[in-house]
Amino acid sequence: MGRGDALVVGGGLAGTLAAAALIGHADTVTIVERDRYPEQPVFRKGVPQGRHLHVFLSGGCRALEELLPGATSELRAAGARLLEAPRDVITRASNGWHRRFHEGRHTMISCTRPLFDTTVRTSVLARAAGSGTRVEVLQATEAIGLLGGADRVTGVRLRSRDTGRAERELSADLVVDASGRGSRTPRWLDELGRRAPREEIVDAGIGYSTQMFRPAEPLDMSVVIQPRPGCPRGAAWSPVEGGNWLLTLAGVRGHHPPTEGPAVLDFVQALGAPELYEHLRTCEPVSPPYGFRDTSNRRRHYDAPGGVPEGFVVVADAACTFNPIYGQGMSVAALSGLALRGALADGGVRPGLAAAAQRAVARAGDTAWLTAIGADRPYAAGSDTTPPGAAERVQTWxxxxxxxxxxxxxxxxxAFRDITHLAAPPSRLLSPAVALRTVLLPRARGLASPPLRVEP
Structure with a gap:
């Protein structure tokens, strides 16, 4: 099995999980991170979505446990909250409230992003210490280009972000881009004389804001309010560590939520969910609301034939990024890491690895892409948005x-929850029992009021 040296661009959660996948398959793994990590789990500038609601869906939890056995227990010990869906998460969709079943199938983790990042990074470094792989983190360092040529990447050009901004080159047998939504790989490939792959964009123009609260009397459930005809706005209310809860509000163009505290309750009141509104009036704000607007779904087809040169793989948000409002990004990062590890297990760092790994990473994001664009397509507009093909129109219907x-x-x-929790492939929705009930039965209406009782 081939080994060698690997380099990961980006030291956030996706980069850390990519490093976990490389343990045992590389002699050294160098993580290049633009920021300096804080000593304690606090919000940092280099994670622009860091103050917003984050969850590991059940499919992501399983992938995380495969990559890092025991990580779920470590997150729980650090204060993360476990929620079983739909028992602990009530949802109002466009057609009414979902029934609240106790299925025992899908458990997700909710906590602040700093707690996720710190706990997973500590786990990866501890795992590396007991392996044959040395993991090194270059902090306050940014990648500014690739080494090599159009057919093969051989390393990365780096620049220090400290005084002097010194530049240097670092060779690697495998380079993994895990730099997220702002990935510069298309430009870097162009500089090597290689055309960037085809790109799909579905942009609903959704903006969202998040504010932290401390309830006087916490609810025994999370609440999700989805947009509906006539009100393209939504909300999510979920617990995190330390007795705090996060309120995330979202809306399409012209309905973006406020980033001024006094207007938050007015936005919630307009959602037509009086139970949530009355509950929030009893909660104490812990932070101001923070906004985020870069929410387009964007897929770059590095998995196409010739999409990447040898020695180079693009993972997670750098390859396929989703509207963050659906909470899929961290789970897809874990699934991408698992896909990379699977490709490495078939022969290590070798000729053909890049193409094989890229196809596996693309498959890991298929379900999230289908559900995200299915939800956003009705609101998508603008010259950047890729128009739907015939197959996608049928899928959306x-x-x-x-x-x-x-x-x-x-x-x-x-079946719907298996898909939205990234625990099954899209084909799950086409099983005979599901397809017949979906197509032949009348279009359903949900419950008229929140389901306070759990059904077996």
Whole structure:
């Protein structure tokens, strides 16, 4: 099995999980991170979405446990909250409230992003210390270009962000871009004389804001309010560590949520969910609201034939980024790391690894892409948005009927949750039992009021 030296561009969660995948398959792994890590789990500038609601969906939890056995327990010990869906998460969709079943199938983790990042990074470095792989982190260092040529990447050009901004070159047998939504790989490939791959964009123009609260009397459930006809706005209310809860508000163009504290309750009141509004009036604000606007879904097809040169792989948000409002990004980062490890297990760092790994990474994001664009397509507009093809139009019609029926039908609802929690491939939605109930039964209506009782 081939080994050698690997370099990961980006030291956030995706980069840390990529490093976890490389343990045992490389002699050294160098993580290049623009920021300096704080000593304690605090918000940092280099994670622009860091103050917003983050979850590991059940599919992401399973991938995380495969990459880092025991990581879920470590997050729980650090204060992360576990939520079983739909028992602990009530949802109002466009057609009404979902029934609240106790399925015992999907458990997700909710906590602040700094706690996620710090706990996972500590786990990866501890795991590396007991392996044959040395992991080194270059902090306050940015990647500014690739070494090599159009057919093969041989390393990265680096620049210090400290005084003097010294530049240097670092060779590697494998370079992994895990730099996230702002990835500069298309430009870097162009500089090597290689055309960047085809790109798909679906932009609903959604903006969101998040504020932290401390409830006087916490609810026994999270609350999700999805947009509906006539009100393209939504909200999510979920617990994190330390007795705090996060409120994330979202809206499409012309309906962006406020970033001024006094206007937050007015926005919630307009959602038509009086129970959430009245509860929030009893909660103490812990932070101001923070906004975020860069929410387009963007997929770069590095998995296409010839999409990447040898010695180079693009993972997680750097390859396919989703509207963050759906909470899929961290789970896809874990699934991408697992896909990379699987490709390495088939022969290590070798000729053909880049193409094989890139195809596996693309498959790891397929389900998240399908669900994200299915939800955003009705609101998508603008010259950057890729128009839907015939297949996508059929998918959108089918997914809309299925999502409505999932609100009340235990069979369709179970399949819907398997997909939205990234725990099954899209083909799960086409099983005979699900397809027949979706297509032949009348379009369903949900419950008229929040389900306070859990059904078996």
């Amino acid at each position: 089918y997914f809309g009927r299925l999502a409505d029926r999932a609100a009340v039908d235990p069979v369709v609802g179970a």
